[in-house]
Amino acid sequence: MSDPDGSRKQGTKLRSQQWFDNPDDPGMTALYLERYLNYGLTREELQSGKPIIGIAQTGSDLSPCNRHHLELAKRVRAGIEAAGGIPMEFPVHPIQETGKRPTAALDRNLAYLSLVEILYGYPLDGAVLTIGCDKTTPALLMAAATVNIPAIALSVGPMLNGWYRGERTGSGTIVWKARELLAEGQIDVGQFMDMVASSAPSVGYCNTMGTATTMNSLAEALGMQLPGSAAIPAPYRERGQMAYQTGKRIVEMVWEDLKPSDIMTRQAFENAIVVNSAIGGSTNAPIHLNAIARHLGVALDNDDWQRVGHHVPLLVNLQPAGEYLGEDYHHAGGVPAVIAELMKAGLLPHSDAKTVNGKSLGDNCRGTENLDPNVIRPVATPLKEHAGFINLKGNLFDSAIMKTSVISKEFRDRYLSNPADPEAFEGVAAVFDGPEDYHARIEDPALGIDEHTILFMRGTGPIGYPGGAEVVNMQPPAALLKQGIHALPCIGDGRQSGTSGSPSILNASPEAAAGGGLSLLRDGDRVRIDLNKGRADILVDEEELARRRSALSEEGGYRFPAHQTPWQEIQRGMVDQLSEGMVLKPAVKYHRIAQE
Ligand code: FES
Numbered sequence: 001m002s003d004p005d006g007s008r009k010q011g012t013k014l015r016s017q018q019w020f021d022n023p024d025d026p027g028m029t030a031l032y033l034e035r036y037l038n039y040g041l042t043r044e045e046l047q048s049g050k051p052i053i054g055i056a057q058t059g060s061d062l063s064p065c066n067r068h069h070l071e072l073a074k075r076v077r078a079g080i081e082a083a084g085g086i087p088m089e090f091p092v093h094p095i096q097e098t099g100k101r102p103t104a105a106l107d108r109n110l111a112y113l114s115l116v117e118i119l120y121g122y123p124l125d126g127a128v129l130t131i132g133c134d135k136t137t138p139a140l141l142m143a144a145a146t147v148n149i150p151a152i153a154l155s156v157g158p159m160l161n162g163w164y165r166g167e168r169t170g171s172g173t174i175v176w177k178a179r180e181l182l183a184e185g186q187i188d189v190g191q192f193m194d195m196v197a198s199s200a201p202s203v204g205y206c207n208t209m210g211t212a213t214t215m216n217s218l219a220e221a222l223g224m225q226l227p228g229s230a231a232i233p234a235p236y237r238e239r240g241q242m243a244y245q246t247g248k249r250i251v252e253m254v255w256e257d258l259k260p261s262d263i264m265t266r267q268a269f270e271n272a273i274v275v276n277s278a279i280g281g282s283t284n285a286p287i288h289l290n291a292i293a294r295h296l297g298v299a300l301d302n303d304d305w306q307r308v309g310h311h312v313p314l315l316v317n318l319q320p321a322g323e324y325l326g327e328d329y330h331h332a333g334g335v336p337a338v339i340a341e342l343m344k345a346g347l348l349p350h351s352d353a354k355t356v357n358g359k360s361l362g363d364n365c366r367g368t369e370n371l372d373p374n375v376i377r378p379v380a381t382p383l384k385e386h387a388g389f390i391n392l393k394g395n396l397f398d399s400a401i402m403k404t405s406v407i408s409k410e411f412r413d414r415y416l417s418n419p420a421d422p423e424a425f426e427g428v429a430a431v432f433d434g435p436e437d438y439h440a441r442i443e444d445p446a447l448g449i450d451e452h453t454i455l456f457m458r459g460t461g462p463i464g465y466p467g468g469a470e471v472v473n474m475q476p477p478a479a480l481l482k483q484g485i486h487a488l489p490c491i492g493d494g495r496q497s498g499t500s501g502s503p504s505i506l507n508a509s510p511e512a513a514a515g516g517g518l519s520l521l522r523d524g525d526r527v528r529i530d531l532n533k534g535r536a537d538i539l540v541d542e543e544e545l546a547r548r549r550s551a552l553s554e555e556g557g558y559r560f561p562a563h564q565t566p567w568q569e570i571q572r573g574m575v576d577q578l579s580e581g582m583v584l585k586p587a588v589k590y591h592r593i594a595q596e
């Protein structure tokens with residue numbers, strides 16, 4: 001056995017030896033062995049006590065954001081072999097954010113489930129998790145959490161910066177601006193397509209601070225990637241070099257028996273929440289981190305996000321909140337430089353949290369030079385103060401989050417300028433049941449939408465719109481836009497794209513389809529939002545709400561569209577709410593299943 005200085009006890013068998021080298025059961029050993037020999041592996045290799053390392057491959061032609069992992073896996077393999085391991089690459093169910101109908105979020109839990117089966121059921125001693133596009137990162141970390149064999153994540157990296165006529169164009173964000181220019185007749189359809197495509201100039205995931213850059217940065221802040229791994233653009237040589245180092249390191253991690261539960265502790269999640277505020281991370285992050293935590297059995301909820309993260313300033317100047325893109329983030333120093341700035345200001349709560357390289361997050365990042373303070377601001381000169389989320393509660397929902405730092409001056413002046421009550425406003429509800437209803441009715445003058453209206457989107461949570469739709473931020477009707485009113489308050493039980501910068505109240509849980517307060521709301525109801533007290537309430541008396549509730553239940557509850565696929569029906573029957581991580585409820589009782 002080649003375990004010179006690892007922490008596995010002498011004589012401890014590798015997990016894979018239960019398959020390939022079990023003296024108590026030569027019959028089964030032969031059966032397991034023979035098929036893995038048929039492409040050229042030798043018995044000597046499979047029975048020499050070398051760790052077998054799975055490469056969970058998320059790249060494919062269907063998932064262009066992660067497709068470069070097909071190339072990077074070659075370097076991962078080389079690293080695994082150099083360290084004395086045997087690589088075994090296998091496909092993960094594809095999740096392409098921009099390609100999957102009705103929404104990629106539907107497939108996060110499906111990929112999770114199938115990866116749990118693979119990591120548990122095959123002869124694997126450790127795994128490299130190839131992360132990237134939005135939902136691939138949480139799906140893989142969730143599965144690693146449940147199974148709890150040694151695992152290390154490798155980002156595919158962001159695309160190169162997009163450019164159009166001398167200006168940076170960010171993926172997912174330029175499309176909003178291009179649509180406006182097209183609508184105003186300033187560009188034609190061909191120019192529109194060119195402008196949008198310019199934002200995606202190479203392999204890799206979105207170059208903006210959307211959900212992908214957020215989740216890859218947080219995978220590093222959690223300690224699950226090697227330092228500096230998250231921000232390296234996909235085509236850069238350092239990306240291939242990082243793939244090699246990641247392959248080498250996972251073999252050592254197997255010998256050290258360094259598992260996800262040793263790394264993703266409560267302290268690691270608190271670090272990640274702080275980093276999420278500093279990078280201006282997506283409102284999808286609480287959903288995914290709460291989910292990973294639940295699969296580990298670590299307590300984490302949206303109150304923690306407010307308490308640990310709200311006061312932290314925004315340091316990273318990336319689109320949509322700022323100006324720059326992924327290459328700039330990497331050149332400035334990436335996640336280690338952000339964490340070093342936070343540490344200088346005493347804002348990193350747990351610098352001693354352990355990471356995959358065996359060192360602490362603080363030791364990995366302390367003193368990392370910030371090479372471009374325009375892109376990564378020091379804490380003394382942030383882009384925004386209090387960049388984290390607040391967690392709202394009331395009779396509308398038990399939990400919904402809001403990023404108060406993206407409230408515009410126009411919005412603040414109109415809604416939050418009463419000196420007697422500066423952080424509260426009231427409005428009249430206009431309620432839409434899903435995006436189709438919104439598009440059909442938003443221009444209807446009978447709705448009477450004016451600047452005192454609050455737009456509500458319901459039926460778009462994990463049950464109502466399977467997986468949850470990114471549709472909560474809604475444009476006001478054209479008549480209001482002409483008056484110069486560009487944004488109305490928006491509240492909903494769906495999600496919001498990580499590339500959108502609007503100050504919506506999101507992820508409301510329980511959703512209308514689960515009987516939440518939103519299901520009782522009617523057009524014309526008065527609603528009060530108090531950011532100071534963290535409240536969101538329908539101003540309708542209890543008796544009336546009770547009448548509505550019993551009327552709704554007599555009608556058979558809040559209606560949502562029919563299932564289109566078997567998985568939609570299965571997931572709707574067992575999915576938890578967005579505030580609870582949108583996990584499959586029966587799955588969260590399984591912890592550390594490889595250690596049984
Ligand atoms: Fe895949 Fe943005 S669409 S990362």
Ligand code: MG
Pocket residue numbers: 097134211470497498499
């Ligand atoms: Mg998205």
